[in-house]
Amino acid sequence: MFALLLRDGSRTEIEAPDLWEAMRVALRLDAAQLEVPGTPPRSMTADQVRQELALDRPGLFDAYNPGWQPPSVSEFRELLRVADLSASQAGQLVGVDGRKIRKWAGGEGEVPYAVWRLLSIYVGLAAAPSLAGNEITN
Incomplete structure (x- = not known):
């Protein structure tokens, strides 16, 4: 236990x-x-x-910046496991087809920042941006 x-x-x-x-x-x-x-x-x-869980790479859950590096296949798969979401469920959450989630989880292409960020916020590993904190406009 x-x-x-x-x-x-x-x-x-x-x-x-x-x-x-x-x-x-x-x-x-x-x-x-x-x-x-x-x-x-x-x-x-x-x-x-x-x-x-190999989810500790610096910058992995930070706000977007021009040097942002997409998650590796193993980081993306682990985030889906932590979220306890199927590819279909993750796709519905972020507005893409579940087949696309499966492709990214299989190493076909790079996960876009917006998809990664939304899933990270859903799981609680990233904070939602705040206009008061000017994260978006800075």
Whole structure:
């Protein structure tokens, strides 16, 4: 049984078939820490979880800039797993055909920034842009 320490200070136990899925749930729920059973038990911070899932590349979830690098196939696939979305569901969410999502997940072409950003916001790994913060107009 895995447990999550949430950012509000509460603790909740989760059912997950393995550590990988427990880490994905931790990201979905924006947990501050994941407690992993074992001898001895261990804790993983949110940063360690992102690192283990290979979603920790600098700039990956940042606002667009001219030097933005599209996600790798493995980063895109992992984001879909964290989001717990099928290709069809992801396509509906971002306004593209599910077949296109499957092609990107299969390595055919690069994922456009807008698709990546929308999915990242949906999962909670990127913040929605704020006009008050001038992220868009700067």
